[in-house]
Amino acid sequence: MHKVRLEAGIVLGCRMKISLAEGEPNEQACADCAVRSLSICAALDRTELRELDHLGRHVHFRPRETVFAQGELTESFYNLREGVMRLYKLLPDGRRQIVGFALPGDFLGMATSARHGISADAVGPVAVCRFSRSSFARFIEDKPHLLRRVNELLVRELSQAQDHTVLLGRRLAEEKVASFLIGWRDRLARLGEATNRVPLPMGRQDVADFLGLTIETVSRTFTKLERDGLIEILPGGICLTDLERVEALAAA
Amino acid sequence: MHKVRLEAGIVLGCRMKISLAEGEPNEQACADCAVRSLSICAALDRTELRELDHLGRHVHFRPRETVFAQGELTESFYNLREGVMRLYKLLPDGRRQIVGFALPGDFLGMATSARHGISADAVGPVAVCRFSRSSFARFIEDKPHLLRRVNELLVRELSQAQDHTVLLGRRLAEEKVASFLIGWRDRLARLGEATNRVPLPMGRQDVADFLGLTIETVSRTFTKLERDGLIEILPGGICLTDLERVEALAAA
DNA sequence: CTCCAGATTTGATCCGTATCAACGACCGCG
C-alpha cells in the first residue's frame, strides 16, 4: 500500500519560512493575526489591538530551539502564532516530563514567581509574538475584559493539567496512548484540521515523556493498536482507522 | 516509646464544631476572616469586603461529605475557611486520581464549562464560604485588582499541577512519598504550622490515590522510610526525623 | 472493658512496563 507522509498544515508550522532577525518590524498587524480568535487577543477591541501591535515583537524559532528555560528570569511572555512547542520539566538526573504541547493561540510564560517553572522549546519551526513581561503587565493591568479572558484560558489549562494528572496516575499504557491521540486530534480539530488523519509532529520520545512511558513502550503500543486495527501508522502521524474503539480506550 | 497522636491545629479543622443549618446568618464578617490574607479576599478593600459579606454564606460539611461533584452544574464557588478537602477525578471503572488537597484559603469550583470537572469532598470537618456563581461573577466582573488576584492563584495552582505531573510521570514510589511529605509540610508551614511533625488528616488510600500508587505500596514505603531512619510514623501523621534526607529524595 | 468495623501493615506472587540490546528505516550529505 502506498503511504503518503502526513503533511502538517499551516498551524503546525511546516510551511513557514524562517527568519531570525530580531526586532524586525512586524510584517503583520494583530488585527490580521490568524490566531487572534483563539488567543487572549480575542478579548480586545480595535484600539487595544493597535496598542498591542506596538508591544509585541514577532520572533521565529527553528526546530529544537529553546524559547525559554526552567529557572530563567521571566522577562517575556509569548503568544504562539504558528508551530508546536513542548513544555517540560527536567529532574536533576535528567528525567524529563513533558507537561504539555502548545499550539497556535496558546499563551505561554506566565509565572507567579520571578522565574520560569518550565522549559519550552520548538518542536518544528515556530513563530511567536513576544511581549516584555512588564509592559504586558501594564497593558493588562486595568482591562477587566482581558483579565477575564486570561482567567478563562488559565482555568482551561488547569483543567487540562488535571486530566493529564489522571492519565499519568491511573491509566495503562494503551489507554494513555489512545487518550493522547484523541486529545491531540481534538485540539487540532479546534484549529481546523479535522480528519481521521492525525499528524504527529513530535517524535516518539516526546510522546513517551508526555505519557510517563519509555519510547519502547510507546512504540510497542502504537504497533499493537495498529495490529488490532484501531489505527494505522503513517510517516509523520497516524490514522484513526477505528475511531470508536480508540475513543473507548481513551475514555476507559 | 510513648507516641502522642498528632493533633491537627485549627487550620485542619479538628477543633471545629459542626453545624449544618443552611442560610444561617454568618457569625463572622469577612473583615475578621482567619483566612482572608491567604485567599482571594486579600485583594479587597473595606467596602468590598462588606459587600462580599452579603454574597457568601457560611456552610459546614462533615467528614466525607461531598461539597461538589464532577459533572454537576457549577452553581457555586467555594472559599475554604477551615479543614481539608480532597479534589479528585473518577474513571468510569472506579479508579480514582486525587488531583490535590485543598487547605484553608483555597478557592474552589472555578470551571470554564458549565459543569464541575472534578469532585471535592471533606476529609475532616470543613467550613466554607459559598458564593453563587452568577453573583460572584458579577461581583468580580469589573474589579481588576480582584481579577489579578484570581489570576495569581490560578497560576500558582497550575504550577502545582505541573509539579504533580512530574511526580506522577517520572518518580519512583519512594520519591513520590518523600515529595508528598515535603510538599504537604511546606503548605502547612505557610498556614503557620511549622514543625517536623506533619499531621496527615487524610488516610493512606487518599495518599495512594494522590501519588498514583496503591495503598499497600504507600504503607510499605512509609515503613521503609521509617526503618531507614528518615521519618517516624505517628498516629495521625509522621515526624520528619531526618529532614535533609527526605528533602534529598523529594528533589531527586 | 469488650467487641466490632474499618484502616493499616505485612507477606507471597504476578504483571506491566522498564531496561538492555539489536536491528531496520529514513535522510541529509559527501
Added chain:
DNA sequence: CGCGGTCGTTGATACGGATCAAATCTGGAG
C-alpha cells in the same frame, strides 16, 4: 550511490509496584 547518524521498532530479560490474601492495629459503640 553509499555512508553515518538519528529515529523507530522489535526481542529478551529484569524489576517496581500491583494484586491477592491475611494478620494486626485502632477507634468508637455499648
